[in-house]
Amino acid sequence: LRPATDLNSFQGHIRNLQAEINESLRTLSLADQPDYLYTPVKYVLKGTGKRLRPILVYLVGETFSADPGDLLNAGLAVELLHNFTLVHDDIMDADSTRHGQPTVHEKWDESTAILAGDGIYALGQLLISQVKINTLQAIRAFNVATLMVCEGQAYDKEFEHNHNISLEQYFTMIEKKTGWLIGLCAEVGGILGDQDEEVRSHLRSYGINLGKVFQIQDDILEIYGNEKSMGKSLGSDLVAGKQTVLTVLARELFPAEWAGYWRKIQQLEIDEALSELRGYLEEKNILQRARELVDTYDKRARDDLNAAFGGYPHILKEFTDMVINRKK
Amino acid sequence: LRPATDLNSFQGHIRNLQAEINESLRTLSLADQPDYLYTPVKYVLKGTGKRLRPILVYLVGETFSADPGDLLNAGLAVELLHNFTLVHDDIMDADSTRHGQPTVHEKWDESTAILAGDGIYALGQLLISQVKINTLQAIRAFNVATLMVCEGQAYDKEFEHNHNISLEQYFTMIEKKTGWLIGLCAEVGGILGDQDEEVRSHLRSYGINLGKVFQIQDDILEIYGNEKSMGKSLGSDLVAGKQTVLTVLARELFPAEWAGYWRKIQQLEIDEALSELRGYLEEKNILQRARELVDTYDKRARDDLNAAFGGYPHILKEFTDMVINRKK
Numbered sequence: 001l002r003p004a005t006d007l008n009s010f011q012g013h014i015r016n017l018q019a020e021i022n023e024s025l026r027t028l029s030l031a032d033q034p035d036y037l038y039t040p041v042k043y044v045l046k047g048t049g050k051r052l053r054p055i056l057v058y059l060v061g062e063t064f065s066a067d068p069g070d071l072l073n074a075g076l077a078v079e080l081l082h083n084f085t086l087v088h089d090d091i092m093d094a095d096s097t098r099h100g101q102p103t104v105h106e107k108w109d110e111s112t113a114i115l116a117g118d119g120i121y122a123l124g125q126l127l128i129s130q131v132k133i134n135t136l137q138a139i140r141a142f143n144v145a146t147l148m149v150c151e152g153q154a155y156d157k158e159f160e161h162n163h164n165i166s167l168e169q170y171f172t173m174i175e176k177k178t179g180w181l182i183g184l185c186a187e188v189g190g191i192l193g194d195q196d197e198e199v200r201s202h203l204r205s206y207g208i209n210l211g212k213v214f215q216i217q218d219d220i221l222e223i224y225g226n227e228k229s230m231g232k233s234l235g236s237d238l239v240a241g242k243q244t245v246l247t248v249l250a251r252e253l254f255p256a257e258w259a260g261y262w263r264k265i266q267q268l269e270i271d272e273a274l275s276e277l278r279g280y281l282e283e284k285n286i287l288q289r290a291r292e293l294v295d296t297y298d299k300r301a302r303d304d305l306n307a308a309f310g311g312y313p314h315i316l317k318e319f320t321d322m323v324i325n326r327k328k
Numbered sequence: 329l330r331p332a333t334d335l336n337s338f339q340g341h342i343r344n345l346q347a348e349i350n351e352s353l354r355t356l357s358l359a360d361q362p363d364y365l366y367t368p369v370k371y372v373l374k375g376t377g378k379r380l381r382p383i384l385v386y387l388v389g390e391t392f393s394a395d396p397g398d399l400l401n402a403g404l405a406v407e408l409l410h411n412f413t414l415v416h417d418d419i420m421d422a423d424s425t426r427h428g429q430p431t432v433h434e435k436w437d438e439s440t441a442i443l444a445g446d447g448i449y450a451l452g453q454l455l456i457s458q459v460k461i462n463t464l465q466a467i468r469a470f471n472v473a474t475l476m477v478c479e480g481q482a483y484d485k486e487f488e489h490n491h492n493i494s495l496e497q498y499f500t501m502i503e504k505k506t507g508w509l510i511g512l513c514a515e516v517g518g519i520l521g522d523q524d525e526e527v528r529s530h531l532r533s534y535g536i537n538l539g540k541v542f543q544i545q546d547d548i549l550e551i552y553g554n555e556k557s558m559g560k561s562l563g564s565d566l567v568a569g570k571q572t573v574l575t576v577l578a579r580e581l582f583p584a585e586w587a588g589y590w591r592k593i594q595q596l597e598i599d600e601a602l603s604e605l606r607g608y609l610e611e612k613n614i615l616q617r618a619r620e621l622v623d624t625y626d627k628r629a630r631d632d633l634n635a636a637f638g639g640y641p642h643i644l645k646e647f648t649d650m651v652i653n654r655k656k
Contacts, residue, residue: 037482088446092439111420111485114442118416119478121446125453125471135464136457143453150447154365157439 010318040116056185064193080124087117145184152177161241179211206304219244338646368444384513392521398459408452415445473512480505489569507539534632547572
């Protein structure tokens with residue numbers, strides 16, 4: 001991993017990091033046998049994620065002049081943790097496509113996917129335990145975050161098809177399911193940069209708030225995104241009865257009207273339902289309200305950055321902008 | 329946890345340890361919410377396992393005067409690791425009963441069981457990271473062993489319904505699936521007792537060999553055990569096409585005859601098939617050969633103990649006898 005020499009070439013720096021992370025994942029030292037475990041593990045690691053999480057570990061750590069080898073190990077560890085949760089979540093949510101390719105349980109079967117997820121998580125543990133500075137603190141943060149992500153996924157499942165979930169409950173869910181893992185990435189950058197608990201706590205809060213923005217946008221992209229660039233079917237969360245910011249807001253803002261409307265569009269084919277829904281959410285200013293929530297948590301995330309750094313590192317401003325402005 | 333004051337009261341010491349471990353598992357500090365995660369986690373932790381693994385951690389550590397708090401944390405951690413693998417293996421093997429009660433995926437569903445397993449493993453990680461001596465070494469041993477157990481489970485799945493698995497392949501599978509976790513328990517006792525790598529390696533080898541004995545006996549009990557005291561149906565591994573020491577030996581010793589015989593008994597009801605099989609395995613001295621393998625690995629385990637301790641601690645002799653002589 002190379003530090004950014006020219007901060008104006010932020011895009012180039014990100015592309016270099018992605019390439020380095022992808023290469024490291026592809027060449028991770030793994031046994032050849034048993035095939036039953038390592039073939040699907042390698043399949044997952046060859047996927048084409050955006051690698052936002054290890055990039056965040058690196059960008060934060062780089063700001064504190066952390067050791068590049070530590071940042072690589074920790075970055076790979078959080079990416080493996082992320083992939084472990086995706087492989088298992090895809091089984092639980094019966095999702096058949098991830099990043100434009102068949103999910104593990106779809107390509108093989110559920111047993112293969114359960115075990116591949118377990119193996120990927122164990123590999124992540126071995127990687128995080130390789131960091132040379134504040135090792136135990138990094139390991140503990142890693143595992144506390146894992147438990148929070150499990151809690152978030154549990155809320156996600158518990159709330160399925162429940163028409164009484166409040167915006168507050170929605171935020172509890174996404175804070176744990178999406179926020180904590182991104183919070184971990186920023187925090188680990190601070191741990192490897194040998195920062196004190198106050199700075200780490202601001203960094204974690206930054207990541208959690210950025211994660212909330214990320215999830216709200218994910219929910220919006222589920223309805224308004226481009227199917228091809230997303231690499232998955234739109235509206236699948238709605239079909240699965242998932243809580244999304246738009247449906248939760250619609251219910252909170254128009255409780256009586258929404259129930260009837262929701263029943264009505266559920267009768268339609270998915271494409272027609274999406275088109276109907278897009279019109280409704282815009283007309284009722286619900287999309288606008290969701291975008292205001294993006295702005296609220298965007299601002300909180302930037303305030304956290306300021307508090308952590310006593311200023312505003314250009315490279316993390318760029319990163320935050322990139323996440324906030326993403327189209328997929 | 330109290331050390332054994334009277335080595336003659338070994339049984340009493342074991343019962344005290346079991347009670348203390350069960351109580352600690354029951355009162356483990358866990359969040360109340362979300363129910364979707366913690367209700368099944370608590371259900372698993374209230375189960376009635378024999379707790380052989382944490383007991384082994386304790387007995388080895390006690391011999392080296394390790395800190396009792398460390399032994400308790402590490403003991404709980406290995407028990408959680410063990411339970412995490414059981415919950416996931418039970419899904420993969422479609423087993424509906426464990427320790428006489430419904431498995432998690434049977435009582436709830438597969439998604440619940442996947443997530444409960446993940447959460448239990450994360451809790452185990454947090455516990456092992458609480459030990460105060462040689463913490464990183466304990467954590468690394470814990471995760472190396474986890475990966476080995478995943479490899480073992482992968483071989484187990486890969487070998488299902490394969491009629492060409494050799495005794496050597498069978499031993500590769502059980503060494504990883506069953507041996508490594510028990511090896512970890514003995515090794516962790518040595519790590520917490522601040523022993524050098526040579527002693528730890530003998531301890532790990534002891535546990536791995538004891539694990540092989542344990543698994544061979546498990547395979548024998550599958551056919552010859554008492555259904556009630558086992559808390560599960562006999563013959564279920566055979567129905568699932570699993571490799572067991574008896575069927576692998578039968579195939580190696582009587583390749584031509586066994587293929588036809590196996591096809592024949594597969595046509596029978598399970599009780600009749602078991603009764604037929606018991607007669608055949610005894611008549612052909614296959615049961616006897618399996619018992620000789622028990623003796624071989626029993627001896628290796630005891631040699632490892634001698635090498636680790638430069639002698640033979642009474643309490644570990646008693647423990648080894650207890651495992652070797654178990655009837656369930």
